[in-house]
Amino acid sequence: MKILLLDDSPKHRKAGVKQLQELGHEVVALCEYVEACKLASEQPFEVALLDLLMPAEQLQLGPDARKEWLGREISVGFPMVLELSRLGIKKIAVATDTNHHSHPMSAIVDWFDGKVHSVNGAKVMIGHSPMQSDGTKDWGKLLASLLAE
Amino acid sequence: MQKVNLFLSIDSREKNNPIQMALHQVMTHLGCDAMEQVVQGDMEADIVVTNDTATALRLVKETEKTAIVIMYLYPKEREEAKAVAERFPGRMSTVGICDPNDDMSLVPFLLRLAAQKAKEKEVKV
Numbered sequence: 001m002k003i004l005l006l007d008d009s010p011k012h013r014k015a016g017v018k019q020l021q022e023l024g025h026e027v028v029a030l031c032e033y034v035e036a037c038k039l040a041s042e043q044p045f046e047v048a049l050l051d052l053l054m055p056a057e058q059l060q061l062g063p064d065a066r067k068e069w070l071g072r073e074i075s076v077g078f079p080m081v082l083e084l085s086r087l088g089i090k091k092i093a094v095a096t097d098t099n100h101h102s103h104p105m106s107a108i109v110d111w112f113d114g115k116v117h118s119v120n121g122a123k124v125m126i127g128h129s130p131m132q133s134d135g136t137k138d139w140g141k142l143l144a145s146l147l148a149e
Numbered sequence: 150m151q152k153v154n155l156f157l158s159i160d161s162r163e164k165n166n167p168i169q170m171a172l173h174q175v176m177t178h179l180g181c182d183a184m185e186q187v188v189q190g191d192m193e194a195d196i197v198v199t200n201d202t203a204t205a206l207r208l209v210k211e212t213e214k215t216a217i218v219i220m221y222l223y224p225k226e227r228e229e230a231k232a233v234a235e236r237f238p239g240r241m242s243t244v245g246i247c248d249p250n251d252d253m254s255l256v257p258f259l260l261r262l263a264a265q266k267a268k269e270k271e272v273k274v
Contacts, residue, residue, distance in 0.1 A: 008210045031210035055210070055236070058203045067229045071206050071236040 002044065004089070005029040005139065006036045006080070007051040012097070015136035016049065023140055033076050034059050040087045047146065048089045049139055052077035052096035052126070053105065075105040077126065085120035092122050093146045095129035097137055151270035153263045155181040156194035156215075158208070160201050168222075168246070172198060175256055181263055187211060195266040198259065200226075202233045209237050216262055217241045220255055224248065 003025050005016045013029040020027045028045070030036045034057050040048070053073045061069060077094035084092055098106040106128070113127035125146055130138040155176050159169035177183055184194050193212045198220055199205050205219045217240055219230040227245065234241035244258040245251050253261070 010211060010213050032207060055206055057206065063229065066202065067232045070202055070229070071209075071233045 001046045002026045003028070003143070004036060004040060004045040004048040004084070005050075006033060006048070006054075007031065007137070008054045009051070011135075012051070012137045012139075015132065015134075016139040019138070019140040020143065023143070025143075032057060033080060036080070037083050037087070040084055040089060045084075045089050046091065047143065048080075048084045048092045049142060049146075050077050050080050050084075050092065050094045052094050052109065053098055053103065073103075081119055081122075081124055081126070085122035085124065090122050091146050092119075092124045093142050094124075094126040095137060095142050096127075097129045097131065100128070151267045153181045153195045153266045153270070154184050154192065155263070156184045156187045156197045158187075158197060158199040158201070158204050159220075160199075160204075168200075172255075172259075176259060176263070179260060179263070187215065195270070196259070196262055202229055205233060205241060209240055215240075216266065218259065218262065219243045220246055221248070222246050224250075 003020055005013065005027055007013050008031050013031065017027050017029050028039065033054055052075060054076045055071045056069045056074045058066060058070055081092055081094060096106050096109055100107040100110055109127060117124040130141040132138045157169050157172055159166060161168060173183055187194050187197055187208055188211060194215050196216050196218065197208050198218045200220050202219060205217050209217055219234055219241065221227050221230050221243065227248065230243040234243045244255050246255050
């Protein structure tokens with residue numbers, strides 16, 4: 001399968017590329033959500049695996065907003081689900097490694113954890129990421145959960 | 150003394166990018182190795198210098214340990230640079246090319262950072 005992987009952490013991206021390629025998938029790993037949307041609008045992906053919290057990019061921001069927001073973590077996983085499903089990706093998982101005691105949006109993810117949703121005709125899972133023993137996200141396990149059922 | 154790898158990403162309206170050229174000359178003369186890309190194979194730059202906050206933001210996500218320095222020329226650029234750098238403590242810092250409000254200007258700042266990085270590399274070896 002052709003998989004779009006989006007995470008701002010290089011260690012999680014590297015782990016994802018290694019794991020998913022070993023499983024025989026083609027992986028495009030990116031660290032910027034604007035770039036991810038652009039790429040998804042230009043070429044088809046069957047699956048998207050996304051981080052929930054990522055640093056805000058400069059998209060449309062004026063000078064004052066750049067000072068306030070650029071680089072600050074925002075819950076980009078939710079709008080990404082809407083946009084990538086609209087662009088035709090049929091299976092999407094959003095996974096955070098942020099502890100639910102540390103961030104309000106990670107706490108809200110408790111509501112969705114382990115449940116399957118349908119958004120714009122896509123199968124969507126939003127939850128806390130399974131982790132490997134080295135502290136990186138277990139993308140293979142996440143993909144298996146998304147493909148199950 | 151371990152060599153420190155440096156990547157420069159300075160935007161310039163001038164075709165020959167004089168600030169990047171000057172920084173390259175000074176830092177390589179003082180013992181740093183210049184890199185063509187921030188990540189080459191398994192090796193990432195020890196230090197990156199940029200004058201653009203969006204570039205700094207991208208590079209902090211592309212690397213695990215690289216120290217990213219946002220340099221600014223004009224005081225009006227300082228606030229945004231500092232605001233972004235403060236969101237990545239231990240990874241990003243800011244310095245003016247010649248800002249009287251800073252403790253030190255760009256080259257002494259980079260020399261101190263390069264010495265610190267060289268020491269870290271020596272400890273690892």
